Amino acid sequence: MTASEKIPRGTGPVRITDTTFRDGHQSTLATRFRTEDMLPIAEKMDAAGFHSLEVWGGATFDVATRFLNEDPWERLIELKKRIKNTPLQMLLRGQNLVGYRNYADDLVEAFILEAAEAGIDIFRVFDALNDERNFEASFKAIRKAGKEIQATLSxxxxxxxxxxxxxxxxxxxxxxxxxxxxxxxSICIKDxxxxxxxxxxxxxxxxxxxxxxxxxxxxxxxxxxxxxxxxxxxxxxxx
Structure with a gap:
């Protein structure tokens, strides 16, 4: 049993992952949600019965630091304090992590272990070319952290x-x-x-x-x- 399977979640026939706190504003508002915009509604989102909440990764990390003058790690920690029943997930760019270039394997491991410690339960890992070589280091680190690997088909x-x-x-x-x-x-088809x-x-x-x-x-x-x-x-x- 994976770490996230131990956490209660919706029991309906269709499980829904909500992406409001990650892709919702990344795709519509240039990722400009601030942490203060998310925290007041976080507990209600937790109570809605979602399969998981995608709250981190993608462009949220660099936009928080470059444009919002916020600490993305603090955002994740504060969300985890309020979202206690629903697994949190992130979008991880494989060997690129949350950046725009390949990073060394030891950095990939350190980042993933820290993200798991801060509150990520499910890592949705993708590579734009579906190149499995760019998944190897991240999968290994996620297993080491005891968290769930969701592989993405772009x-x-x-x-x-x-x-x-x-x-x-x-x-x-x-x-x-x-x-x-x-x-x-698990597998996610990413259209x-x-x-x-x-x-x-x-x-x-x-x-x-x-x-x-x-x-x-x-x-x-x-x-x-x-x-x-x-x-x-x-x-x-x-x-």
Whole structure:
């Protein structure tokens, strides 16, 4: 049992990860939420029954330090004090951590251990190219910290629909299988450009669940206006 599985969470048939405190304002407000904007509502968010709350990582770290004159570590610690029942998760850029270049393995380990100590239960790890080599050091450190590894499939296309010479079902199943064998306990399909067609979501989620055997989550953006229907078909497939 992973650390986050010991924490009570929603028991409904569909588990929802809320990203308001991370991607919600990163994608709509240039990541300009301040800690003081989050703390008053944190306990109510905790009581809502979410599967997890994504509160850290991505651009929140560098924006806090460069533009908001805030300590991102203090934000995480203060949120953890108030959110006691719902697992907290972060978006980790693999070997890039929360920056824009590759970092040394010892720094990757030190950062992840500190993040786990400060309150992160689930590490959603992604690499834009789905290159498993950029997951190795972070997965090892997350296991050392006793936390949950959620491996991310960065979704992309070369055709109008899922398929073609590169991004077909086999590509995503093969990558997810590699991530599972490296120690991931769940898979997140990250549709960061809003490209996923609803029926492709149905096929991909179903195939991953059948072939890989791990829980599957889906994170969509609304760039194309399809996300609502994409989520619906993904739920039908068992996301």
């Amino acid at each position: 979704y992309s296309l070369t055709e109008n629909r899922l398929g073609g010479e590169v991004f077909d079902l086999k590509y995503y199943i093969d990558k997810a299988t590699i991530f599972r064998d490296m120690g991931a306990s 960061m450009a809003g490209l996923m067609n609803p029926y492709d979501a149905y096929d991909l989620v179903g195939a991953l669940k059948a072939e890989v055997g791990l829980p599957v989550q889906l994170h969509c953006h609304y760039t194309s206006g399809m996300a609502s229907m994409t989520y619906l078909k993904a739920v039908e497939a068992g996301v």
